[in-house]
Amino acid sequence: SVCAGLNRLCGIGPDKATVWSSSEPADTELPFWNELFNLRVDSEVLTALAVLDDKLMVFTERSVFVVIGQPSDNTGNGNTMTVQSVSSDVGCIDPRSVVSSSVGVWFQAVDGIYLVDRSLQVTPIGRAVQDELTSYPVITSACVIDRDREVRFTLQATEAATTGIV
DSSP states (O other): OEEEETTEEEEEOTTSSEEEEBOOOBTTBOOOBOGGGOEEOOSSOEEEEEEETTEEEEEESSOEEEEESOOOOTTSOOOOOEEEEEESSOOOSOGGGOEEOSSEEEEEETTEEEEEETTOOEEEOOGGGHHHHHHSOEEEEEEEEGGGTEEEEEEESSTTOSSSBO
């Protein structure tokens, strides 16, 4: 899972427990990665990242966290990032389901679609599509259609399905 936030590129490290942040943008060089920019999240395996306003959202299968503050500058100084729990009873099971919109971040949990709103409240939001999710539980993509004020998900019955795609 990779996203653009905190004025950098952010991704989940290969250990699935660390958020990697790139260097700050500079006119004369491409972004680079350095362990000084990393942030370890002491929890279960990280599943997804998303940006909500000026905050980085970090998901596990059973929890949602928010990273507040800024990563180090390009010399490794000035890190003010802290990790705070937003929800410890629901999390994201698939990074393909995560999408940021003007109202918050949408994601798929074990029991349906949820929204983390701009005040960091986590709310089940997908009751109207629960029957579809029961028949087609694998979300393969998510996007925002601004002009229609919609969030759309593509679904399929199994990971390997070639038919039965919604």
